[in-house]
Amino acid sequence: MPLTSTRRLVDAARAAGQGLAAFNVITIEHVEAVIDGAERAGGPVIVQISENAVAYHRRNVFPLAAAAAALARTSSAEVSLHLDHVEDEALLHRAADAGFSSVMFDASKLDYAGNVEATRDAAGWAHANGLYLEAELGAVGGKGGAHTPGVRTDPTEAAEFVAATGIDALAVAVGSSHAMVERTAALDLDLIARLREAVGQPLVLHGSSGVADEHLAQAVGAGIVKVNIGTILNVAFTDAVRAALAADADLVDPRKYLAPARNAVSEQVQRLISVVSGG
Numbered sequence: 001m002p003l004t005s006t007r008r009l010v011d012a013a014r015a016a017g018q019g020l021a022a023f024n025v026i027t028i029e030h031v032e033a034v035i036d037g038a039e040r041a042g043g044p045v046i047v048q049i050s051e052n053a054v055a056y057h058r059r060n061v062f063p064l065a066a067a068a069a070a071l072a073r074t075s076s077a078e079v080s081l082h083l084d085h086v087e088d089e090a091l092l093h094r095a096a097d098a099g100f101s102s103v104m105f106d107a108s109k110l111d112y113a114g115n116v117e118a119t120r121d122a123a124g125w126a127h128a129n130g131l132y133l134e135a136e137l138g139a140v141g142g143k144g145g146a147h148t149p150g151v152r153t154d155p156t157e158a159a160e161f162v163a164a165t166g167i168d169a170l171a172v173a174v175g176s177s178h179a180m181v182e183r184t185a186a187l188d189l190d191l192i193a194r195l196r197e198a199v200g201q202p203l204v205l206h207g208s209s210g211v212a213d214e215h216l217a218q219a220v221g222a223g224i225v226k227v228n229i230g231t232i233l234n235v236a237f238t239d240a241v242r243a244a245l246a247a248d249a250d251l252v253d254p255r256k257y258l259a260p261a262r263n264a265v266s267e268q269v270q271r272l273i274s275v276v277s278g279g
Contacts, residue, residue, distance in 0.1 A: 003072050006080040006102035007132040009044045010169065010202050010226055019220035019276030022046035023269060024084060024230030026053045029262045030237070031068045035075045036262075037269025043277050044078035045269070046102075048228065050085045061091065065098040082134075084228070092122060095131055102132035104171065104204075112157075119165040127166070134204055134226075136171040137161050152191060155198035162201050169226060171204040174219075187215050189222045196223025204228060209235075213275045220276055227276045233265045240264040 013020035023034045025047055038045035047068050054061045065081060072079035083095045083103045095103045103126060107118035119135045126133040137153050153172040162170055172195050175187040187205075195203055202225040208216060209232035216227060244257035251257060273279070 001073065001075055001078060003069055003099065003101070004044070004078045004080050005132065006046055006082050007168065009046060009078060009080050010132075012044075013277070014202050014225045018278055019216070019227045020044065020046065020225060021269070021273045021276050022048050022082060022226055022228045023233060023272075024048045024050055024053070024228070025064070025068065026056060026234075028064070028067050028071075029258050030233065030265060031064070031071055033233070033237075033262045033265035034269050035071050035077060035079060037266040038077035038079065038273060039075060040266065040270040041273035041277075041279065043273045043279065044080075045273060046080050046082050046226070047072065048082045048084040048230075049100075050230075051083075051087060051091060052085070054091060061094055061098050065100065069099045089122075092125070095126075096129045100131065102134065102168075104134040104136070106136050108136040112161075116161060116164050119161075119167060123166045123168075132168045134169040134171060135161075135165060135167045136206070137173070152188065153195060155191075155194045158195055159198040159200075162199050167201065169202045169204050170199055171206050171228075174205070187211060187219050189218055192219055192222035192224055202226060209233075213272075216272075216275050217278070220278070227272075229272055232272075233268055236264040236268045237261040 009020055023045065025031045025034060031047060034045060034047055049064055057064055068081055081100045083100045085106045086092050086103055087106050092103055092105060105119060105122040107115045110118060123133045137158055151173045158170060174191050203223055204226040205219055205224045206228045208227050208229045240261040241257045244260050245251055
């Protein structure tokens with residue numbers, strides 16, 4: 001199936017009152033697993049490559065993005081490509097050429113005025129080049145960004161930020177945190193509902209790996225549309241690799257431990273797509 005756009009997938013999910021799962025990938029095995037999981041779940045998916053993942057691949061975004069696009073085109077699932085947590089303007093400007101239909105531009109470490117200015121400029125460039133732009137509203141004063149534990153997004157400020165920047169989607173701080181390996185985050189569902197009322201654009205939940213399935217579903221019900229997931233896939237991947245190596249001390253063929261790792265990630269993806277889409 002041809003690549004689709006993030007805008008189309010987000011708009012369709014929002015219209016249906018469903019969530020849309022977006023999974024961060026690092027290796028081609030991750031990409032294969034995410035797309036396989038989407039096929040098994042029978043739903044659409046966003047494949048996300050972060051600036052950190054690009055840095056891991058020697059700061060070259062094109063090979064992994066090309067592989068993801070090629071896999072998407074041979075899939076029966078609807079797949080879009082998203083460039084995540086971009087702080088480097090030069091990387092932003094490579095997004096369209098690399099096949100992405102959307103970018104999350106992250107200026108949340110700046111103070112409010114600096115975040116508005118940088119994000120407005122990024123949105124202007126993105127829209128001129130056919131890209132959908134997501135952004136994140138950081139804490140006033142820029143102390144660690146919007147997903148520092150304890151930080152919350154203010155609905156009034158969020159509405160002002162969206163109006164001032166012209167962004168297409170807003171990542172909000174409502175109780176989740178990045179890189180959590182335990183699913184113990186407590187989301188503020190009332191705040192999500194108030195943000196939905198205040199902000200005209202779709203809301204995005206980052207740090208969703210630390211949120212239990214039940215609470216992810218509740219967050220979607222309260223107003224979250226796009227649900228970003230990464231760390232929980234890495235936990236499943238690494239656990240499967242460890243188990244395969246522990247079971248056979250003589251194992252040296254990476255296919256023998258990467259295959260079960262890929263399968264473990266696919267199972268997580270299938271389940272999480274069903275959770276956030278209400279399937």
